[in-house]
Amino acid sequence: MVRKSITCISLLFIGCGITYFGLDYHNQLTSLSTNELLVEKYFEKEKTNNKQNSNPKKNNYIAILEIPKIKFKRGLYKIDNPLSNIDKNIIFLDSSDMPNEKNSRVIIVGHSGATSNAYFKNLYKLKKSNNLLLYYDNIKYTYKITDIYEVVKNGTLALESNKDKKMLTLVTCKGNTKQLVIVATLTKQKKF
Amino acid sequence: MRKIIFVILLMLISIPVYAKEETFYYNSERVESMWITKVKGSEMRSAHPYLIKKRSDNTYIFCLEPFTLLQNDTKYVESNDYKKYGLTEQQINRINLLIYYGFGYKNHTTPTWYGVTQYLIWKECDKEADIYFTETKGGPKKALYTKEINEIEALIKEHDIEPTFEGNYQISTNEELVVDSNIDLSNYEIESNAEYELKDNKLIFKNLDVGNYKVNLTKKTNRFKSEFMMYYSTTSQNVIVPGHSKIYDKNYTFNIDVLKGKVSLSKISNDSHQKLKDAIYGVYQNDELITKITTGSDGIGEAELPFGEYIIKELVAPKGYKLDPNEYKITIDENNLDIKLTLYDDKEIIKVPDTGLEKHVNFGMSLIIIGSIGLIYGKKKHYMY
Numbered sequence: 302m303v304r305k306s307i308t309c310i311s312l313l314f315i316g317c318g319i320t321y322f323g324l325d326y327h328n329q330l331t332s333l334s335t336n337e338l339l340v341e342k343y344f345e346k347e348k349t350n351n352k353q354n355s356n357p358k359k360n361n362y363i364a365i366l367e368i369p370k371i372k373f374k375r376g377l378y379k380i381d382n383p384l385s386n387i388d389k390n391i392i393f394l395d396s397s398d399m400p401n402e403k404n405s406r407v408i409i410v411g412h413s414g415a416t417s418n419a420y421f422k423n424l425y426k427l428k429k430s431n432n433l434l435l436y437y438d439n440i441k442y443t444y445k446i447t448d449i450y451e452v453v454k455n456g457t458l459a460l461e462s463n464k465d466k467k468m469l470t471l472v473t474c475k476g477n478t479k480q481l482v483i484v485a486t487l488t489k490q491k492k493f
Numbered sequence: 494m495r496k497i498i499f500v501i502l503l504m505l506i507s508i509p510v511y512a513k514e515e516t517f518y519y520n521s522e523r524v525e526s527m528w529i530t531k532v533k534g535s536e537m538r539s540a541h542p543y544l545i546k547k548r549s550d551n552t553y554i555f556c557l558e559p560f561t562l563l564q565n566d567t568k569y570v571e572s573n574d575y576k577k578y579g580l581t582e583q584q585i586n587r588i589n590l591l592i593y594y595g596f597g598y599k600n601h602t603t604p605t606w607y608g609v610t611q612y613l614i615w616k617e618c619d620k621e622a623d624i625y626f627t628e629t630k631g632g633p634k635k636a637l638y639t640k641e642i643n644e645i646e647a648l649i650k651e652h653d654i655e656p657t658f659e660g661n662y663q664i665s666t667n668e669e670l671v672v673d674s675n676i677d678l679s680n681y682e683i684e685s686n687a688e689y690e691l692k693d694n695k696l697i698f699k700n701l702d703v704g705n706y707k708v709n710l711t712k713k714t715n716r717f718k719s720e721f722m723m724y725y726s727t728t729s730q731n732v733i734v735p736g737h738s739k740i741y742d743k744n745y746t747f748n749i750d751v752l753k754g755k756v757s758l759s760k761i762s763n764d765s766h767q768k769l770k771d772a773i774y775g776v777y778q779n780d781e782l783i784t785k786i787t788t789g790s791d792g793i794g795e796a797e798l799p800f801g802e803y804i805i806k807e808l809v810a811p812k813g814y815k816l817d818p819n820e821y822k823i824t825i826d827e828n829n830l831d832i833k834l835t836l837y838d839d840k841e842i843i844k845v846p847d848t849g850l851e852k853h854v855n856f857g858m859s860l861i862i863i864g865s866i867g868l869i870y871g872k873k874k875h876y877m878y
Contacts, residue, residue: 304871311867318860325857387846396843412848421848458843459813464775464806474848 329417332389339376340365347439347493364400366391366409367434371423377409387412391420394472400435400442400487405467406460407435413473413481421473424481433469433485441493444469444485451479458482515724516548517732518565524608527638528630531559531615533622539631542608547734553607554734555592557723559615559624561730569724569732578723578731580618587649588614589721589738593714594648597735601641609641614733651677652743656710661748663827665800666703670749672696681710687749698749706749714741754825756805756832757795760788762814763837768792772838773809778802800826805834814838 343362362376377393378385385392391411398405411421427446435442444467452459458480460470467487475481523543530539538560545554545563556563557578575585595601595610616624626637656674664670673695683691687706690697696708714737721736756776760769772788778801785808786794802824807817815838823832 307867307871311864311871314860314864314867316864318857318862318864321857321860387848394843394845408843410845410848454847456844456847458845460841460843461812462810462814462816462841464808464816472845472848480845480848 325417332417336375340374343376343436347436363437364393365434365436367436368424368427368431369434370428370431371426373420373423375420388418390418400437400467400469400490401440404464406462407467407469408458408460408472409469410472413475421471424471424473424483425475427483433471433483435469436493439492440490442467442469442490443488445488446483446485448482448484450482451475452482454478454480460484514568514570515734516566516568517545517554517563517724517729518548519543519545519563522604524604527605527608528627528632529559529608529612529615529624530627530631530634531619531622531624533619537631539627542611544604544607545732552734553596554732555588555611555614556730557588557614557618557733558730559619559622563732564726564729567726567729569726569729571722571724573721573723575723577725578618584617585723586738586740587617588733589740590649590652591617591645592721592733592735593716593738593741594645594652598648598716601645605638606641609638609645612638613642613645651680652712652741656745658745658747660746661750663750663752664698664701665825666701666751666753667799667801669697669699672698672708672747676710678710681712681743684709684711701749701751703751703753706751708747708749710743710745712741712743714743752827752830753797753799754830754832755795755797756786756803756823756825756834757793758786758788758805759833759835760792760794760811761835761837763839765840769811769814769838771809771811772807772814772836774805774836775808777804777806798825807836807838810838810841813841815841 339362343365346361363379364377365374366377367374375391377391380393380395380397384390387410391409393399394408394410397408400407412419413422413424415422427449429446429449431446433444433446435444454474454477458470458472460482461468461484469485469487471483471485473481523541525541527542528539529542530537540560543563545556546552547554548566557580575582580588591610591613595613596607601610612624612626625634627633628635628637654676656676658672658674662670662672678691678694678696683689683696685706685708687698687701687708689708690699698706717735717737719736721738722734723731724734725731758772758774760772761767762769768788768790769792770788770790772794774786774794776783776786776796776798783798783803784796786796786805788794788811802822805821805823806819810816817836817838819836821834821836823829823834825832
């Protein structure tokens with residue numbers, strides 16, 4: 302009897318664990334297809350320059366981040382959009398500039414790890430001089446990575462402010478105690 | 494030994510010491526078209542000027558005693574003691590200038606020029622006499638050869654002009670210095686360790702590096718290889734052989750100090766007062782970026798700058814600090830060569846959310862591990878009982 306109970310409870314635990322991973326995998330698949338759809342919608346909207354959609358729906362992306370080196374392409378919501386949530390997506394940091402601002406300093410953060418929403422899990426593969434592409438308001442901004450470094454995770458970030466350059470910074474975790482910071486400088490921009 | 498010394502002394506006494514002698518002559522060579530008349534007291538003399546030469550090398554010489562006869566090949570004694578000739582040093586200097594710019598100077602080569610030069614020398618030698626040109630022997634005074642006289646006098650006047658440039662100039666490396674003087678620079682040899690351009694009688698210096706430079710101007714008065722010499726005789730007119738005189742020497746020097754100023758920036762955190770490194774400031778002049786200054790580990794950055802006005806603004810703030818929005822205007826000149834600025838940056842706090850998901854993975858894994866342990870434990874219990 303006791304043995305049967307232990308076995309049942311154990312199987313329950315294992316089942317919950319597997320379900321947990323299963324759900325996570327399902328979320329990953331859903332997120333992927335949603336993202337693909339939204340990215341496609343974004344480029345269509347930009348192409349047609351749809352004035353009627355100048356106030357985008359709340360579930361539309363306002364920008365796309367593409368990293369060719371790691372085959373990454375994901376959208377970003379407006380900062381004040383409830384979907385701009387780090388547990389669900391990559392996001393513009395609250396204090397981030399938009400790329401079309403003068404001497405802009407764009408900061409994008411995302412999770413790393415092994416779960417479905419660890420969108421920045423492959424950032425560690427990037428090297429200096431790799432390109433980052435940011436699509437925003439009908440302009441394709443190309444940034445070249447100039448600096449990659451790690452800092453101790455303390456809830457804050459110390460970044461360089463440059464009067465003459467437009468910068469893009471990607472931030473994610475590395476392990477439990479460190480933060481990976483990737484800094485890139487704008488090299489060109491053009492309409493797409 | 495005493496005998497040897499005595500013999501030497503005797504020899505020395507015996508050697509006659511002579512002042513150098515020379516002889517002079519004139520022949521039929523004279524300025525036919527020219528009459529010079531001298532009137533002094535009741536005496537009047539009028540004659541063509543004869544061209545006198547030195548016997549040893551046929552150099553043309555000049556007479557210092559108007560209308561005193563020259564005895565050909567009389568022995569003369571050389572002496573530059575002007576008092577011997579009843580002249581002052583001032584008169585000798587003027588005579589030497591007349592000789593330099595008169596006959597033999599550039600295109601002053603005809604006998605007319607010799608005559609005019611001699612005429613002017615006589616007038617200088619005997620100021621109490623009335624010496625003038627006439628058209629005929631003993632004729633009335635005429636204003637003749639005024640072109641030649643004016644030309645010689647103008648050259649002497651120009652010789653006496655002193656330059657108006659300063660003794661010392663201070664400029665910066667990006668400045669151009671134009672030295673304008675009232676002397677004719679084409680008459681001067683110019684020596685300098687600074688590069689220059691001579692244009693429109695002006696010396697132009699530009700793009701000089703920091704340092705001290707000297708410019709030396711020496712008048713080109715090198716007509717004669719040897720010194721002038723005067724000769725006197727008790728039985729013949731005194732004469733002067735043209736040669737170099739120190740009155741011809743004109744030498745001027747001025748210095749140029751090329752300076753650069755310095756600006757030092759000290760960068761400090763506004764809250765912690767910590768010295769900040771890696772701040773980059775741009776130095777602008779007329780909206781053009783001249784140079785950048787980067788602060789080091791001591792929070793200090795420096796740059797050397799030529800004279801001028803500049804605007805300094807921060808281009809890159811150190812990590813974790815906001816850009817300094819201010820612009821700083823500075824002026825570097827000879828009174829402000831070392832400028833120090835203390836500049837501040839405010840700390841910037843960028844909050845970043847937690848971006849690690851390991852705990853989520855760990856949770857799932859933990860459930861599976863606990864379940865597995867439970868299964869293994871259950872099986873063990875079955876085999877035990």
